[in-house]
Amino acid sequence: MALAAKDIITEETPSAAPPGYSTLILQNRKIVFGGILFLLILGTALAGALMIDPKLRRSGSITRKLPPHAAAVLGTTSLGQSVAAQMTEAVPNSIQVGLIAALLGTVIGSLLGFVSGYFGGWVDAVLRVVIDVFLAVPVLLFLVLIAALVRGVTVQHMAIIIGLFAWSWPARAIRSQTLSLKTRPFVDVARISGMSGFDIITRELVPQMLPWLGANFVNAFIVAILAEAGLSILGLGPQREMTLGMMIYWSLSYGSILQNMWWWWLTPVVTLMLLFLALYLIHLGFDEVSNPRLRTQV
Amino acid sequence: MRAYVAYVGQRFLILLATIILAMTIVFLLPRLVPGDPMGAIMAKLSSVGAGRGNEALIRDYMERFGLNKPVWQQYIDYLVQLAQGNLGYSIANFPAKVSDLIFTALPWTVGLLLVTTVLSWLIGSVLGAVVGWRESKSVTIRAVVVLALVAYTTPYYILAILLLFAFAFLVPIFPLAGAYEVGTKPEFTFAFTVDVLRHAALPAMSIILVSLGWWFLSMRSLMISIKGEDYILWAEAKGLFPRRILWRYGFRNALLPQATGLALSLGYLVGGALVTEVIFGYPGIGWLIFSSIKGLDYPVIQGSVMLIIISVALVNFAMDLIYPFIDPRIRQAQTG
């Protein structure tokens, strides 16, 4: 007979207050290290923008094809631009694309995920098909289509186009998390306390899922920067502005690898890798904060 | 059986939705994007080859997009055209048909993807299983894990650029670009096969390395969690050989989630492969799209995009059909 099996003796020793999210985040080595690296990259670019004459971004402003030297610390391009000067524009632009797109993607994805997961029923049935479809599709291709149509895209266009297609992973992740959270007793308590579905999502579920939303946001950030560079390499980037992707595009177009102009292609490539490393560490950290069981693993 | 039919029905619905979505988006986009891209396409058309084909080309376009008809009529005409396999003509390479260009490029992409996906999935899963099973914290294993993490977080195209620099420029073992030596003709000779393999090596390597890292890491964590399961403890208690437990009990149970991951990652993989092709000048669909973008050849972009989306959806559907046979739990459980 399993009648008495439910009796669980709860421990009666009151413990300290649980650490808040801010503490958990500041104590997480991955988040701190990733954050510092990220700020370092952005900070260097912003400081560089103050120190380097923006005119050096224009073609023909400096001797062509020079390796790193005093006048251009990161060398010059085949078109006579300073690579360092280009970087001061490219890094903030790429981060801007990531931020806007990730924000859009996470907001749309959260909306769909919460509604689908919490309310269930036919809304969920429809949304689930939509989410599944967008998950299975190589989204880069839709981006290719749009970017090919919009002539003269700007950095902001890129960000919005990418963001509009960056919601499927967050939506899926948030939906499944909502499904598991909504069966928890505190949701029942909220319901009998007169909270509406909207109240419960915003005031009960969202706070519980903050680190989870953070992890999704950072993930969308990574995907967006990846997509920007991918689109740019395909020749669909903002032709008149500089992003890390566009720097790679131009350097490849002018055969910088063959001409051994390593400074030209290597600079954006290394910066992208560092940026990914920083964001990926932050992502892992948020994952740990939202799922304490992960903390013990490597 | 009834459950399986319901399951297949649901997956089929998703397939259908994907195909309809792809066709609809391809149809609607030029009409929704501000700045009249349809007009631009028409303008581009009339400027191409002021000669014989021009008239036919524009007529074909007027028919396909029927700009003077109501939108729903245009949409139905477009679907009918598609059903007949008519993707229209290329602008840049008139009078080549879009479908012909795609079918010249397609084998290269499919070959590259097929080989790299299977190889990376197999190697990554087996390696991950062995390493995850060992559970050792030795320096070598930690280094392997970190390496896999680095590989997996590196975007395809970055690895591609690095490999290109290292093995085509610094140490020129492999050719810089193309799928075979310029001047040779595709034929089934030994020399040509070797040439194709040499050209495919770097693109393949860049795709394999990145996805390998992912398969390795996911298999490893699956194995670590499976090790704690009761049936493994039971198998150990029964005194089965560790090797047998690893492959028959552990690996087999981890295969399903690992296979599910394969389907989910396919879209991402295809996208990555397209960009990789551009970097290596590999004449697949990615390269075709790249050159069409340069030549403002919208019909070709459109056709290639649609074809890839539909193929990915079909492959996913095929995999969905197979899962229940690998693992009967899916047949029983709800499809959510």
Added chain:
Amino acid sequence: MTPLLQARDVTKIFKGGLGDRAATVALKNFTLALDAEQPTIIAVVGESGSGKTTMGRMLLGLERPTTGEILYRGKNLLRLAREEAKQFRIEVQAIFQDPFGVYNSFYRVDHVLTVPIEKFGLAHNANESRAMIERALKAVGLKPEDTLGRYPNQLSGGQRQRIMIARALLLRPKVIIADEPVSMIDASLRESILKNLLQLKQEFGISIIYITHDLTTAYQISDSIIVLYRGEVVEQGGVELVNDPQHPYTKLLISSIPVPDPNRPWGEDEEWSQSAHAERTV
């Protein structure tokens, strides 16, 4: 006189997924009427899987019946107007089993007390709200200064459950549905929580539907008992029925109450459990 809360021929079937034929009948043709004019405690007794929790959740409007209807003051729960729904939420309250899971770990325990006051507009200002909360906490034997402003993990299971009782009390409901309120509480504290429940009836005139697997506590505090077995009512009546059970399952429940008598040997009622087991596996 329409009863306050009524279940009329309620059946709940849980379906599996798409095309899954394995459906579970959680509750079958359940009928209950609660007239809250005269405060009373009704115990609903059954083992896990007997449908007792599902019944409670349906009475609270947290789950929809498959067939049959739940009526609040004679009106189907699904068809309540906005104002009626609010009145229903105030008058029909609940205490749940898990005294930890009912708290959102993001908030201090105050959250569960302030939300209903805010949502039902019970107080005009912060001071009034604070006074209400303190009154309710004191009524269940808690010191406000020891409980307010703390996180759930800083309080004991007993304290947490009492806060939930205080939460229900705040709203001055007519009925409280208490689903296994003591099963996850340290054994030494159960008595005092049960006393709180009894006090709700005696001092505040609140009726209680006490859902439990434990016939002993049911006998201690309730006025009438309903025995549920695999979704069906097998016995129903005044609390005296414990002295003269009719259904074999009730008899089994009674005989499995451990008697604190060291001279009585273990396994005396083995025969019962075996026959009951045989019946269950049919």
